[in-house]
Amino acid sequence: MIEAILPPEVAAVGVFGDLSPREDCGLFPAETAVIARSVARRRAEFTTVRLCARRAMDELGLPPAPLLPGKRGAVSWPDGVTGSMTHCAGYRAAAVARTGAIASLGIDAEPNRPLPDGVLEVVSLPRERAGLAALARRRPKVCGDRLLFSAKESVFKTWYPLTRRELDFTEAELDFDPAGTFSARLLVPGPEVAGQRHDTFCGRWSVGRGFVLTAIVLPA
Incomplete structure (x- = not known):
């Protein structure tokens, strides 16, 4: 579902629910250690979204690797790789790209x-x-407040790997097009990519199967 709003340079895998009832299926030891004391629901979503990410990496011809959360939950991706993960009740997804094509990306799903x-x-x-x-x-079946929240999550997920700085919800102003696009004007100095400052992020959104989905892809 998330792949429908992402460009072909990005590999994405999404699933409804969890991939396996086995709590540590397919995890690297370092990943297992992260969730050793977590409740079963947390272990399941953590595992599933990483299996999604590794499937997406495989689509790009990339080898599997541990995907460990750092500050603010930002994933430490392998060299040459950028990506984003999302999980909410009933849906998990990951999107991955090579940094030669994509500088940073952010995806989010919400009910x-x-x-x-x-x-x-x-x-x-x-x-x-x-x-x-x-x-x-124009779009009465869309919960606009939830869409806004999701898009701001995607903004932060795109922003943080490039800056390693916090971004408050009120430091980006968003406009939505009913056709399924949005823009986020940063109210603080934007990140620089290849010598070019980006003060606006452009994204896409969609609604389906009870979810709102947002994605931002910043080209390299």
Whole structure:
């Protein structure tokens, strides 16, 4: 599902639910150590999303490797590889690309349900909330607040590997096109890629099977 909003340079694998009932199936020892004391649900999602990532890596002809979380959960990808993972109730996915083609990418999946009360005001700007009202008139079956949250997650996942700095929800202002694209204008200096500063990220979004999906791909 996520692959539908990603370019051909990116390999992506998504699954509904978990791939195996065995808690440590297919993990490297270092990965197993990360979740040794986690509850069963956490172990299952951790395992599944990494198996998705390794399937995506295999599509690119890349060998399997341990994918360990670092600060803020950002995955440490092998040299020459960039990628992103997402998991929510009922869906897990990973997207991978070679850094020669893609500098950074971010994907996110969320249930197509309204955010809990009070969350939208924390993660959004007034202009964004006005834009969601306009989007609702064109796409009434889309939970715009959840879409905004997902897109901001994709913004952060694209931003962080390039900067290793935090980015607050209110430090990027998003606009959505009802046809399935969005732009994120960074309100802080953007990252530099090959000597070029990127102050805007462009992404795509879709809705299906009860989920909202967002993706940003920043070319190298």
